[in-house]
Amino acid sequence: MDMGRGRDPFRTAERDAIGARVRAMALKAGARPSAAGFCRMFPELAAAEHRLPEGGRTIVELLGLGSAMAEPAAALPEPRVRSAGDGCVPAGYTYLLAFVLNDLVMERMGVLDGRAADFVPRDDVSGLFNRRTGRLELDSLYDAPRDPADLARLLVGPVASSGGGLPRPPRKADRNDLPRLSRSLDAGRDRVARCGDPRNDDLLILSQLHVAFLKAHNALVGAGRSFEGARRALRQRYQWMVLFDLLAQLCDPVVLDDVAARGPRVFTGAGESGRAMPVEFCAAAFALAPTMMRASYDYNPSFRQIARGALVTRFALGTAGRGPDSLPEQWIIGWEGFLPLEGRAPQRARAFNTELAGAPRTAAAIATYHLLDGYRLGLPTGQAVARTLGIAPLAGDALLAGLPERQRAAVRPFSAATPLWFYLLAEAGAPDGPAGRHLGVVGSRIVAETLWRLVGASDSSILAPDADLDFERFTLSDLVLMAGEQDLFTD
DSSP, X not given: XXXXXXXXXXXXXXXXXXXXXXXXXXXXXXXXXXXXXXXXXXXXXXXXGGBOOOSHHHHHHHHHHHHHTBOOOOOOOOTTSOOTTEEXXXXXXXXXXXXXHHHHOOOOOOOOSSOGGGOOOOSOOTTOOXXXXXXXXXXXXXXXXXXXXXXXXXXXXXXXXXXXXXXXXXXXXXXXXOXXXXXXXXXXXXXXXXXXXXXXXXXXXXXXXXXXXXXXXXXXXXXXXXXXXXXXXXXXXXXXXXXXXXXXXXXOHHHHHHHHXXXXXXXXXXXXXXXXXXXXXXXXXXXXHHHHOOSEEOOBTTBOSEEGGGOBHHXXXXXXXXXXXXOBGXXXXXXXXXXXOSSSOOOEEEOSSSOBOSSHXXXXXXXXXXXXXXXXXXXXXXXXXXXXXXXXXXXXXXXXXXXXXXXXXXXXXXXXXXXXXXXXXXXXXXXXTTTTSSOOHHHHHHHHHHHHHXXXXXXXXXXXXXXXXXXXXXXXXXXXXXXXXXXXXXX
């Protein structure tokens, strides 16, 4: 699924055409993209000679490459056992990354139905709209209803009783779902989550992470803070989590240390506000969740080794107009399986490489979406970016040698000019490089510099010289533990 710019990655041409007409009408009426729009991190690479060749042949070859990125169907691996293809990052960070990308970017960027006529690479991305501030300020969280019993708190929804079915995971209270609209025969309104980003309710793991953020805010209110005080405190903890916890899981440590010590040196074209979103980041370097997702998870004590395709929120809720009013209690997540919380090794995300796990047709569709999205945005090739950074690029036989043999024929047309998203995954998976442990130097530079600059542009920035922080560190595990405190004092 698409974790970045739209709820449904397989959008139809009709829906996007409607969106394009609406944007055109808004521009004609005088609306203009905000400073938190989109930009190019490497504007010098916007010319056609630095990107994929334009035309139907390239699109056909991209479709073939997307199909080749799907792992062959296999028996579901045991989530708690390190198996072939697993990386070293705890699985929970897959969904933190997805949450962050949704928090930074909300834009429908293109028609992706595979027709050559619909794909003309963009020369200019400045006219695209981003409905997010792009400053790591949790606006996807705070565009949400308050608790009517205490307006300083955010509303958290109740789970539904299983009625004697599967048990609720231990130490979980009733308030463990997103607040929802009531049941309806209209599928577009039926128990839809009342939250700032409906994409976060597509998958149960991501939905439960959103709930954890809601509960963490309420824990800060419970400690005596006002709504504004809790929001600022959680924003700053979130920024620390992204810069010093998430990036440590994703990036080359040498590159990350350099950015932390010297600040961004490459990413300078971020608009007057310093917070426009580079498309090389959001459409390529940070679009990592698909390759990190496991085919199956130990979700909680009742659902072991369950296929990822079954962990869809709509599946748990049931068909329109039927089923419980909210998430059944047996579907509350067991975070101890995703993070190092109880002394046991958590299940791991998949290694960073060019293979996507899960149902092969779904994996191929996801890969194809990202490849075509990069083409239509006119992203530069991976080799062009590497050369601009003064790094010897992976190309030709050196690129092909590090890939699974079954992918090489599909990659060969792109061996000298490779789609940026695929290139960065290949760089991360290179056997004589990161070998799937983290991003390579090119991907790490794009990701670290972008997030550092966006945090620096925040009004609540932890990087400000006068930032007064009331905490020393805050990791994803700390967030989950803080949220869990709410289960001890409610219901």
